[in-house]
Amino acid sequence: MKYFQNIILIILSICLVSCETSVDASDLLEKQQLVVINGYLSPQDTTLKVQVSRSKSRASSTNVKDMVIKDATVVITDEEKNEVALTYMDVSLNYEAPASGLTITPGKKYFLKVTALGKEYKASCTIPTESVQRIEKNIKIKEDEFSGNRLLKVTIGDIKDQNNFYIIGAVVTQSFDNGGGTINDGVENVNFEFRQFATDVSRENSVITAEGFFNLSANALPNPKLKIKVANAEKILYGALRATYLNDFNDGDPFAESVIAPTNIEGENGFGVFAGYQLAEVEETF
Template identity: 30%
Template sequence: MKNIQLFYGVLCIALICSSSCEKEVDLSDRLDIYGEKIVVFGFISPQEDTIKINVSKSFNRADQLGLEDTLLDDLLVKDAKVTIEGNGLRKELSYNPVRKKYMLPGTEFPIKEGQMYTLEVIVDGFQKVTAETTIPSMNTTILEPKFFSGGTNQTENVFFQIGDIPDQENYYIVFATDTYETSDGPSDGTERAISFGINSDMLDNFYSEISDEIYPSPKFLTDKRSPDGIIDFYGKALFTRDEGQKMRIKTYLYTVDKLYYDFHKLLSEYNPNHPFYEPSNFRSNVTNGIGVFSGYQLFEQSNVVVVQ
């Protein structure tokens, strides 16, 4: 599972907007407590071959409707006019009944770094919904991972380093996987998530959160405390220790904007089975509606390393 866009749209709104806690963000200027709103979620990137936008209608607890009483399919908006504009182009997205999203091939509308894009959604009976996002710069500085001593018979410690983009505030989401490597390539092709954290020496310099509740346990990092540094990671690859064994380590580095970062961090913390967990509201950048429209960049690096 390489896509961190874990889950949004109707279900996400029902889970996140139906309650509040100490993390709540005031959405009173966006959402009338009794009013139905258009819900829009879209995360665009130069690395995606398809632009995908979720469009639905909200419902709230004032209606005294729960998920069990509401057909999610009935909340989907299937006849909206959805357009995206940027780089001198304006294109309309088509509704895909199988994916339940509005979609447009990236070849028809390339997404480019540093460009601003405007999304427009028109639904009969509602105000026109708009949102804007600018695609962040891509970070491609992942230094080659290395194994180091201290593992067990079932695990091996792995060391990572990521260079920060200088002179600006950055938001990253990172995860990594390992695969056995043979002379003929991967032994089984199965990628296993590496459980990893941030080096304790960097805790004073970088804010980090990790969730072990979801695969692949992404790490959320922002350099707002100490820009222009090197971020150190350590992880544990789950395999039988065997000196000389080759492993392919894949590192996935998302460079994202603050909206993407905050929203997906909130999703990663979602744990309905925890007795003290309460869903949280989130910051919306959708005018005349609610939701998130934001951009990201994904850089992938693959290295073959040898167990020492």
């Protein structure tokens, strides 16, 4: 299954935006098309977003916009029965509402209710209690330049005494002088490959690191900017994005088996993830 990825990456901006909804488990599609619902909540959000779509196989050439269900009813509720209704936005292909309409609080549980194609779907999530408090970086020149000329090593302070599921992303912004007083910015995602997914399960309170590569242009102006984002996510969100990455990476490999993404959407032919995360970020020049 594929939803939006823009690191944030969520990523969730890490995070989380390719707005494509596909299901890799072909056996799930044999009898009936699925209603795919994805929504990720964070206290750091400025906009609440949920996507509601029909599923499509990877082999399908159907336009992504044609798969989106635009007339659904989408409501998010908290434990105190406060609720906010999300409105469909054609620009983003999401149902959206300002985050000011419903406070997203660490440790609290939230409930999603969607009515689509005459059927009702439900899910719930719990926001992780903590975000990462320490993010350190080290940048060095790579010995080879076949996959970028700089290597970024990110070290994060593990949240102690609990199992955590981290998603790591970073972007580099370089400015270029085009003459005549015109300055343009170039933005590049740091490529962490599979290392963007890290967990302390079976090694609690350990050192968490991830290495990624990027290109630094000799023609850029001095002092490029680096923004690192680390999401502490619910296990199901970590598993869903990890499955998407693996399926994309192995796409076209006849010997690779598709990874079935987890789902917590309740309802007939429902599929997808409604989950919480906390986002930490640092930004600096180098």
